[in-house]
Amino acid sequence: MSDDLRELYQEVILDHGKNPRNFHEHDGATNEARGNNPLCGDQLVIYLQLDGDRNVVNASFLGKGCAICMASASMMTDLVKGRSADEAQSMFQAFHDMCTGEGDETALAEDMEKLSVLSGVREFPTRVKCATLPWHTMVAALKGENEISTE
Amino acid sequence: MTTSNRAETTPMTYDVEAIRADFPILSRKMHEKPLAFLDSAASAQKPRQVIDAVSKVYENEYANVHRGLYQISEAVTTRYEGTREIIREFIGAAHTHEIIFTRNGTESINLVAHSFGRNFLSEGDEVIITALEHHANIVPWQMLRDEKGIVLKVAPITDDGELVMSAFDDLLSPRTKLVSVAHMSNVMGTILPIKDIIDKAHAVGAKVLIDGCQSVTHIPVDVQALGCDFYIFSGHKLYGPSGIGVLYGREELLDEMPPFMGGGDMISSVTFEESTWAKLPHKFEAGTPAIAQAIGLGAAIEYVNGLGLDAIGAHEADLLKYATQQLSSLEGLRIIGTAPTKASVVSFVLEYAHPHDIATIIDRAGVAVRAGHHCAQPLMERMDVPATVRASIGLYNNRADIDALVRALGEVQEMFG
Numbered sequence: 304m305s306d307d308l309r310e311l312y313q314e315v316i317l318d319h320g321k322n323p324r325n326f327h328e329h330d331g332a333t334n335e336a337r338g339n340n341p342l343c344g345d346q347l348v349i350y351l352q353l354d355g356d357r358n359v360v361n362a363s364f365l366g367k368g369c370a371i372c373m374a375s376a377s378m379m380t381d382l383v384k385g386r387s388a389d390e391a392q393s394m395f396q397a398f399h400d401m402c403t404g405e406g407d408e409t410a411l412a413e414d415m416e417k418l419s420v421l422s423g424v425r426e427f428p429t430r431v432k433c434a435t436l437p438w439h440t441m442v443a444a445l446k447g448e449n450e451i452s453t454e
Numbered sequence: 455m456t457t458s459n460r461a462e463t464t465p466m467t468y469d470v471e472a473i474r475a476d477f478p479i480l481s482r483k484m485h486e487k488p489l490a491f492l493d494s495a496a497s498a499q500k501p502r503q504v505i506d507a508v509s510k511v512y513e514n515e516y517a518n519v520h521r522g523l524y525q526i527s528e529a530v531t532t533r534y535e536g537t538r539e540i541i542r543e544f545i546g547a548a549h550t551h552e553i554i555f556t557r558n559g560t561e562s563i564n565l566v567a568h569s570f571g572r573n574f575l576s577e578g579d580e581v582i583i584t585a586l587e588h589h590a591n592i593v594p595w596q597m598l599r600d601e602k603g604i605v606l607k608v609a610p611i612t613d614d615g616e617l618v619m620s621a622f623d624d625l626l627s628p629r630t631k632l633v634s635v636a637h638m639s640n641v642m643g644t645i646l647p648i649k650d651i652i653d654k655a656h657a658v659g660a661k662v663l664i665d666g667c668q669s670v671t672h673i674p675v676d677v678q679a680l681g682c683d684f685y686i687f688s689g690h691k692l693y694g695p696s697g698i699g700v701l702y703g704r705e706e707l708l709d710e711m712p713p714f715m716g717g718g719d720m721i722s723s724v725t726f727e728e729s730t731w732a733k734l735p736h737k738f739e740a741g742t743p744a745i746a747q748a749i750g751l752g753a754a755i756e757y758v759n760g761l762g763l764d765a766i767g768a769h770e771a772d773l774l775k776y777a778t779q780q781l782s783s784l785e786g787l788r789i790i791g792t793a794p795t796k797a798s799v800v801s802f803v804l805e806y807a808h809p810h811d812i813a814t815i816i817d818r819a820g821v822a823v824r825a826g827h828h829c830a831q832p833l834m835e836r837m838d839v840p841a842t843v844r845a846s847i848g849l850y851n852n853r854a855d856i857d858a859l860v861r862a863l864g865e866v867q868e869m870f871g
Contacts, residue, residue, distance in 0.1 A: 304815075304818070304865055304868075304869070305485065305818045307818075308814075308815060308818050308869075311814070312811075312815075312869055317869070317870065342826065343809075343810050343825070343826045343827070343841060344826055344827040344831065344834060344840050344841045345810070345840070345841075346840070367840040368808065368810075368840075369808035369809075369810035369811045370807070370808060370811045370870070371810075371811070427814060429814075430810070430814060433810065
């Protein structure tokens, strides 16, 4: 098996893909958005609970998708908990740039380093959207938009 | 090797390795592995004969058609119009002017929805499709429904992917004005009993459109014997160029239908007060057509005819059986679409890996398949899967291609299983 495949499907990703964290509906959600990738049919819903100061108190998700998409959503929901909406938005930008090759994993803030396991998607242009769909959907939820499509 | 030589020297055997040599792309590698191209249902590869026919047009005889009063324009017009005769014979139509060139199968269906649908269907009239249709045979009718108030009815399918004929019968009524169905499912390979469907639809006075995009490459078609009113297909799945499609329509219907688009080539005369339409088939072909693509499609059909659709079908059926057996032996693999009458397509899911991940991994092993919803989202919902992996077989595939797929799926299992 090729090295770039091993790089893409690291153990951490396979683990998050098989056993996604925060994989449930959230009754206390104040914001939620549905994300679609019409190219492959992946769909997910991101649930966010924001407090009065727009801090993310809780985050979860549900949906069907490939291992990359599920792992990305799993790690993202872990990471944005306890952040302000503005911080979550900046994390999206840094993550997005890493996936598209506009930035690299060394540019990630220390507390985001674990996301570098997803940097392998850069070698797979058709799979970048799999990794970024949860993040696009999270940003839509922050903005109060209910639906986002990656095309 | 030319097709005529092959027909003379090997009338009884199907020499797939010699056929593969006609397709230049099959000798290239993908990720340094031999290319196992199993995505012909999306778009087929082109033989040297088609590539040369298209090049020859541009190198020797390119000009616009139906206009020039000089030798090469007349020559290319003759070749372009001659393709209509090749197509007429290929599908058994009565007249060459019943063959309308379009851009692709989708445009052919939209032409019927616009020209026939908007003018001959009205509020409350019913159009029946099936649950296994491609989006191209769903969305144009939804648009017509929203515009004209027609009623769109969907005939259900079984868990195996077969049409539930009794339910189709129940949907038919004097209100049914059009039945528009696929000849063959692009996702599951199911062959629909279209002769039966056409006869039953005609019995209630409905017209019938058959979407033949998948079927014409595998099954001999005779539109007169079938009795269908419209039959549509694309060139690119039939080993021809992209950008060219076909609408066959019965003469009396096409005569009554108004033009689809207005412009040059489709008129008889134009004044600022009014215009009159050209005769068939040009009434439906506004503007400069896809000239080289049409001629390339003619070359593709001649190539297919040289091999013989019966021989192609038998070869593909043998490979489909082999692929089905080999795939079924893999643990956790479930085939989606198990109708007894099917052709050339095997869709499947693995319980431990998503189709998208599967496609990425096997791509690195040189295997090209389609993964996703295959432009048939309602069907995915019916079969209760988000997506499938689809391996589709063309006239050039061999057992080595299937073996490469099965071997690559072993790598998927190694990683995800």
